[in-house]
Amino acid sequence: MGKSNSSLRSRWTALDIVRGLTIALMILVNHPGDWGNLYAPLAHAEWHGATPTDFIFPFFLFIVGVSIVLAFSRVLAKGVPAKSLYPKIGKRTFLLFVFGVGMGLMIHLLFGPDFRWVGVLQRIAVVYLVCSILFLNTSWKTQLITCVVLLVGYWLFLGFVPVPGTGSTGFAWEDNWASWFDRQYLPGALYQKVHDPEGLLSTLPAIGTGISGMLAGHLYLHLHDHHKLLRYFAGVGLGLVALGLLWDLHFPFNKNLWSSSYVVYTSGWAMLFLAGVTWLVDIRGWKWGVRPCLVFGANAITVYLLAFVLTFPFALPLFGAEHSIQGWVLGELRNLPLNPKQVSLLWAVLYLAICYIPMDILYRKRIFFKV
Template sequence: METPTTPAKGERLISLDAFRGFTIAAMIIVNDPGGSHHDAYPPLRHADWNGITPTDFIFPFFIFIVGVSIVLSYSPQQARGVPRGKMVGKILKRSAIIFALGVFLNLFPDFNFAEVRLPGVLQRIALAFLACALLFLYTGRRTQAWLSAGILVVYWLLMTLVPVPGYGESLLEPGKNLAAWMDSLLIPGTLYQGTWDPEGILSTFPAIATGITGMLAGHLLISGRTREQKIIWLFFAGLIAYALGNIWNWFFPINKNLWTSSYVLYTSGLAAMTLGAFYFFIDVLGYRKWTKPGLVFGSNAITAYVIAGLLPALLYLSPGGGESINSLFMDGLTGAGLSQPFASLLWALGFCLICYIPVYFLYKKQLFIKV
């Protein structure tokens, strides 16, 4: 969702635009280290399995933001009396485009359809957006809250109580769990981890719950409460969710690959508190000068992500069997005495800057590519 965010009484939420943009920038940085992901600094790597790092915050933060944006974007349309059928048509179209872009990036640049990977980051965003947007149009806030809680509880019970076919017991190990079994059974083509996919079918349901938590924050932001009350509630609800996520971790470990229920509450709580902080400093106190990079990325977030998905084909290409730009950069810096993690970070920051240039041009021209 990249529609300008407008809460009650015409107040533009610069904080949400900036939050979206900085989240996309962080996603680009952690996705594109100079060497392998194991060469990056630990906070810039995903947790190997159970546990969490700052990198694991980024994807759920973005889906949380999608949920907030749904409420802020479609509430004014409802108030203007836009027919529900018309909104549904646009939702279906937008979801299909985002999903198709994700499949395109998986195919690029070889376009080997025999080994296409259907799941992916954009695909999960598309499905979460679709489910959450339809829920917003057809259900109320209370129903959405209960549905989110129900998804998390049912997912927990399925993953911890249902025996995995072929193993005879419930497991939460890599490739040996109910979600992995379902991926290998139902998803055609290539899976990211061979026999399972971190953006697979079953784990998409708690990801939708993450989007719903964002919708609940959106409902708060368009409510008649004062700014101060909104900030207090974002921090209070966020802290409660964060605490519950930590407690649930004792029984259902925090795990991004499985998108566990504890992971949803933990990251949604942090996202709510981060949004509250952004809202306080940017929209209430008016500290906005530092937000420019976030606003640039946030104005064309999906476009920036697609650009970041296309660039590696150029920067990692080895023409005529020679060294790629990436290899020359990394070899040059490590040869000069810099550590591999530091050189990797410099590459990732430079890569993000390259992605910033075209979206900055679009921002200056007030061109917002809606997908």
């Protein structure tokens, strides 16, 4: 029929698979051959709305929250005092933040735009730090209340408190509290000039995404029957999706603002997706095609950094003033019977495959870099 829950609880393979799939999709989306030729599902919504690509980052933060509960619970169960975990939390937060800043610095030095202090890794660092402290010092009920307060408070603040200078309220491009806050207090350049998708104020509801993953982790640890676990995941996930759709009517899905409805909606889908993979892999024993996801998931941050670093030798002009490795490959691909969007996507797939090779070697040698 399937594995017992004791086996399921010892190693949640589905979690590793979803983590790896998420990071692989991040790389696929971040490294197209031509930004001017993207399939709509592989592009972010310009403002309101949510494309499949807009699910990737919240899925990863959701997995961060789940992983915090599982990893720290195992350590605490061995009698390790909670206070001894703080140096590890601080080190990991610091490294994630420094790597993120380092990525921004490389872009600044090589391409010359104004330096940007925030980014994906910096947001992961903050969410990891806050959620870790919450887990070690509060119960799941307090974590749930914190999540609700963050999301409802963010909605009320953006939706009903007038923005300085304009007196307007709401979620319009540029004229909203998150954008105003970034322009006033965020040092360095903003990714979108008047707004930053990884800005200061919008990090608060992103913490809510991490907490939603923590709550899923609590469910996993405390529901001993795997069929009951999946029923809870399905029920809660569907409830969150429905709530997100209702909330979207007043606070639209918006990745740039990390709107509260977006948090609830994407967390619901993350729970449903995780439940589906758990049923397929951990319970039914499905093995075909899962290895690449496990490979990426085992060194998720490492492959994310590798994909970024490889951008430079591939994209910088090495063959004369205008030609690069990427440009040469794209030129060859354009000779194939493919349209421009297919060429752009094929480059992204080839780039992902290149990133996979060293990760597979590390996986075979059981080498895992824990950032």
